[in-house]
Amino acid sequence: MDTRALALLEEALNRPPPEREDFLRERAGSGTALLADALALLRAHQASEGLLEPRRLPERLGPWRLVEQVGAGGMGEVYRVERVDGDFTQRAALKLVALGVGGRDAVARFHAERRFLAQLEHPNVARRIDGGTAPDGRPYVVLEYVDGDPIDEWCQRRQLPPRARVQLFRQVLAAVDAAHRALILHRDLKPANILVTRDGQAKLLDFGIAKRLDADAGLTGAGNAPLTPQFASPEQLEGRPLTTASDVYSLGLVLHLLLTGRLPAQHEEERPPGQALASLQRRPTTRPSAALAPDRLHLGRREAQAWRRQLAGDLDRILLKALAPDIDRRYASVPEFADDLARWLDLRPVSARHGERSYRLRLFLRRNRLAAAAGTAAVLALALGLAAAAHQARIARAEAARASSANAFLMRLIADADPVASGRTPTLREALDRAVDWIPQHFRGQPDSEADVRLGIGRAYTSLNLLDAAAAQFQRALDLRRPGTPEHAEVRQAQALLDWSLGRTDRAESGYRDALAVLAAAPYQARAAGQVRNDLAALLNDLGRFDEAVPLAAAAVEEARGMALGPAVLGARLENLGGALHGAGRLAEAEAVYREAIAALQQALPERTVALAVALNNFALVARDAGRSEEALALFERAVQVREQAFGPDHAELAGPLTNAARLHAELGRTAAARQAIGRALALADQAFAPDYIGRGHVHLVAAQVALAEGRHAAAADHAGQALAVFERADFASPELKTRARALADQARDEARGRPAAP
């Protein structure tokens, strides 16, 4: 082989393919050995495509056909895949972890991540659809395939004004917030990972996966080398530990890009991490309104002026706070960031979150009996609890500072505990235990701060179901606060929720009543009082004391209206009132209230998706009791749809409305429809519900009814038996439920023997 042949090929490759051969003939001269070599190389060039390149696709994994590789990194590969199911083709994205890299640890981490994703169900996060193991032992995860454009392009293509951009961006915040509550830091937030679908839904991609697939995210948690330096926070560039505030910074960069058409000057170019860091520290961020790049946003001079006016002031301040290089000056959490944007958007002086705290926690605690891991709620409780503390403390700035120092203390603890290393619940619990140990030295001589932190930790323990530990912290917090003060009442309220979840409803009720007495008499505590009234009404609903619940719930609703607490809070309180009215037999009033609740909750989507589904389901029960079966069925169906949209077709949350619908179908004699609905519910319940979760019993009870109506006696007896087994182990199963299960089992046996059912 002549070395010149290589040089000739190299030159030929600069030309379009059809001209290459002629070029070689011209340059090498016909008949020469050089030409022969060069032509052989040219042919080899075509044939060598893919040689020594990464491995070809496997044909399929599980039910998924691999269509094309769309990405690859050190720790794995990403493919576009399809599943053909009848006439319907489902598209998805499949991520395959690399094996041998990091060995067993990488696989263990991947599995942990997959569990997190399963728990991270949010309408703005690309959903996990499936997972499995490839024949070669590599685990994979299948994610929703998002057909959309990166958020910056999406906005640009539609020439959205600033307001609409901020509104869209709030969906992104909601998604990141959900992840943080699941203890997942995204760490690679950038427009390419935020797609917006044609109908305007933002979807966050690469959640957690990106972080785990990144080789530099080692087991120890050390090494935070950013995947995308342009969108990295200063601490990420420095390799220091990351917190939720680090994601806040990256989100700030994305919003800056959306609102000004560019990144802050020090982020504009891609540089080696060291240099970027130096310039971050040296140069303060320019006010975004002054950094506006009209040409990149395709704005005329007039329009640019209008944009600048909109950015100047609040939006400038919000962005500069999100982009503060110093972590302590930044928003500590996504909700704080989101709240400020919400205030800018609608000029309402309130954060919708505050009044909702205990309602959410309660809802969670209920759902949590689905044997789900409890970690999510712990951070949720921390964040919400302390946000509330900050809110009330607005009366005095010093107290606000105190609350935020408590908040920072706890958030740091949570961030320090790597949730992936040892599985989530134990890690979080360890973090909390450690916090408790540290409190004495950390807050010596600061009883107010100590009480704040103990209250927050107690709430976190509550949601982890570590109720004794929670009770101890609440008691310490209570002792640190002065009786008769709103702060004291706040702890009483937290204790009441704990008592309630332990079934000590007498103590819960007196706790709420004490708190209410203090709050109702204190100045500036109307919001807190309304919240306690709402909680107390919900407790009374649980106890079946609907007549007492109605006035309390009604007062809470009026307070929400009067203080314009927003549709999320109002909807939740209306839902409570509807339940009380329904229980009290005031069906017409209940119906009107539910209609309003549903309208309000629809305005609060996607945040209030679960509450909306609950309201639809409960409204359906009212319609059923009013004898309007068709309407009830339609409402159950809508409840199912809302949950399907939010969680996908095979989420356990669907089991409730499906079961209700099945029961109604059965009562109407529509056995086919009943069997279909209950079949779906059974599949979900058996897979997702703990053996002692009462919901599982309900599903089997209705399954027994349906089977009996169809004359399938053996199946009916089996389901009734399973229902009874659940009820005997469940916490809150009433004697009536057990009696009904037994009666159904007897009836099935009797009918099977050809005897008439016992009366």
Next chain:
Amino acid sequence: MPTGPITQLLRARAAGEDGAEARLAELVYAELHRLADRQMRGERGGHSLTPTALLHEAWLRLRPEDGAGAADRAAFLGLAARRMRQVLVDHARRRDADKRGGGAWKVTLSNLPDEAAPDPQIDVLDLEQALQQLEAHDARKARVVELRYFGGLEMVEVAQLLGVSRATAQRDWEVARAFLHLHLG
């Protein structure tokens, strides 16, 4: 294997410090050998192995706890690519020796597309021979193969390490591949 010194060595080498390169090479070489040994002797012996996976694992093991940056990683992979090549050749030679002595396990390289090559597995020693021939013609092109195939570097990283444009690196890669295809054929 101590995990501390690699970054210091990488930086010492970048600063042109005497002996840093040799010590670094020794460290990397030992670690790669250890990994390759384990992989080939273990339960998965007989399976094909991916050079980049091995290198990645080596990096994970050698990289210090205090967080080395992306530039360190690229420098490491650039250096380790050549060692990787050595390791694989050493193992292949031992394989042949073992075969003669009755031991039977096979080392092949993966990452080869089924469609392009009827026999998807290229023997390490054949590849080494072709690569040496390429080196004689054009050392930089052989180095591109080393970095890309044995080091698993992205084209952009290859270009940066060699101080050429991405387009040039890409052309080098294509010409080298054509050459190798011809000589492996």
